[in-house]
Amino acid sequence: MIISRSFRSRSAKRLVSQAVHCSFQQLNKYSLCLVLSLFLLVSVPSAQAQEQQVHPQSTKYEWPAEPAVKEKLENWRDQKFGMIIHWGLYAVPGMIESWALCSEDWITRDSTSNYDDFKKWYWGLKKDFNPVQFNPDQWAKAAKDAGMRYLVFTTKHHDGFCMFDTKETDFKITNGPFAGNPKANVAKHVFDAFRKQGLMIGAYFSKPDWHCPYYWWPMYATPDRNNNYDIRKHPWRWNKFKEYTYNQISELMHDYGSMDILWLDGGWVRPLETVTDEVRAWGAAIPAWSQDIDMPAIATMARKAQPGLLIVDRTVHGPYENYQTPEQRVPEKQLDHPWESCITLGDNWGYVPNDKLKSSSKVIHQLIEVVAKGGSLLLGVGPTPEGTLTEPVVQRLSEIGTWLKVNGAAIYNTRPIQGYQSGNVYFTQSKNTRSVYALALLEENAPIPATIEWSVNTPAKGAKMKLLSTGATVKYVVTGDKVKVTIPAAVQKAQSSYPALAFEFVVAGD
Known part of the structure; x- marks a missing residue:
């Protein structure tokens, strides 16, 4: 059985694609039902189409005014090299993270497939996600050995599955086969492990939540990435989603130790007045209503709990985008404001079997170019469904670190x-x-x-x-x-x- 996957940008169309082959034996290993054979998840865009998806990096930037935030930002600008970890339900079958749930025209399925059945199967992976070899210390050591200085970990991706013990939903790692494990509250142990290695700590959090009934209302179909009802007609439901989002971010800011970065993904969840031509260039639908989640309230709460916190509300230019995040590319020219390129080590953000990894020389060249142009490099890796980084990933990171040990003075600070x-x-x-x-x-x-x-x-x-x-x-x-x-x-x-x-x-x- 073959499942094709298109790499899709978290805030736009993904620019890298990879086909992943799954045998029926592998499917049985994770107790996946035979209905999966109906689905051809994602088509691979042509090279020409991929090229057309690239849009210029925005130069709009607003420097923070708060002294503690300015100080933290300068500290972050010294670090230059970080790790972003995508880990969630999508690791179980080794597929694209979350996006297969989204029914947009860039995703094509077999004409005989049943979308509702697919969603039930995907969300049902919760019962199969049991990472009994979960080893955050291995991840943190690999990052340290690579010369990395900060972490961004996916506490929740667009699919809504929480990698922390939230009280807002049962759709979480602590409510399933891994619940009885001493390390079941995954995010806590990841953050603790990386703190021990001296790295700055960042929490990735998806603003959209496709599992939450206050975002994707089950009464309606789910045609695209946006919420699927008119907020103007149902303000109560949207207010419940705002409360849900606020409460989950509050949990992360109050219950998981010292935080340096709140890295918010899903840039289409934003006030309508902030939608620009840059956003329209993504090609995604723009609703007629505002998906405003009240960032001022979230930021005030978060920074009260975590003084000086950097907030990265991706692509929403203004006071809550403390640095910008071009994805899977390096800007053409030097930029005069803080930014990072988030780029995968392989062809995928999360774990995909036999993913093709970039050479250590390629990553080092990207790091050098990024730093010379004024940015930082956030390198993406994905742990296996069992909870470890593969040996090829660890080896590649070690090679990068070997170079940085003697050449780091030209990169850091x-x-x-x-x-x-x-x-x-x-x-x-x-x-x-x-x-x-x-x-x-x-x-x-x-x-x-x-x-x-x-x-x-x-x-x-x-x-x-x-x-x-x-x-x-x-x-x-x-x-x-x-x-x-x-x-x-x-x-x-x-x-x-x-x-x-x-x-x-x-x-x-x-």
Whole structure:
């Protein structure tokens, strides 16, 4: 049996697709009923269609005014590299997270399929989700070993299944086969494990909730991602949803320890007056009513519980979008406000068997480009239904960390510099010193070149230049505006290939 999955952006159309093959033996393992064979979940968009889905990164940004938030934001900007973990019901069959529930035109199903049966099957995965090997300490150590500095964990995705012990619904990890486990309150143990490793803590929370009857009213069909009734005609029902959302976020802010980030997904849940051409470009339906959940009230409550909390109300530009989050891509140009690129390590956000992982060199190159352009990289991984990260994922993260251990000075605690790129060389500058860093991206699986050249950020006259990976001083010459660095022969011999070389120096004029 083959189930196709299209990668869909959480706030727009996904730009990456992967087919996942499931045998009937695998289905039986999780007690999935034969009705699953009716469903062809998602079609894969053509390369041309994927290209058309990309829209420019917005430059609208409002800097926070509250001193504690400004201080936290500057601290976050020092970290540069984080992990986002998608884990929920979708891990059981190893499929796209939540989106198969959404009946939009980019999702196609077999003409004989029954949508209501599919929803019952998907939500019924609750009885099969029993991650008895759940190991948050493994996840946290892998993140630490990778050189990551902050976490974002999915406490609830769009499907409404809660990975924390909420009192607002029984649709949660603590009400099922895992309920009796000492680590049943998953989010608590994830946050605790990552705090022990010294990482900043972020809670992902989906504003839409497709399982909640106050968002998707069972009386009506569910044609798209939006709530499925006219809020203007049924204000009581929407007020119940607002209360539900407020209470769940309050639980996370009061009962799960110190929080640094509240990362809110589902940007279509927003005041109608904030819908812009940027939002319309997603191609999703825009209701005639406002899906306003009263962010001022939520923010006031959350920051009272967690002073200085960063709030990331994705794509809703204004006081509650403390940094912006382009997804599955790096902006074309340097941006002058806080942002992060959230990009998957594989082709999927959550666990999918045999997912194709990016090489460590590819991730390091993305990290360098992101940081040089003023952002941070949030790398996505998905634990297995049993509760562990696969060995290939752990190995890839370790490789990234090995590079960062000796080159991290060019990444952490840096800020963008005006001349940030010259060919395959990117530049950053230290936040606290006069140091400038040149990071040369090297071709994967190719020998280290004898020389590296660039044409901006000329070293000051007589300035020494250090190769971070060895600490050795390297020779260079300046001809006009061109800098040519000689790579020591010992470095070339020691490494058959290397992701990137980083050089530290002081630029002319400083």
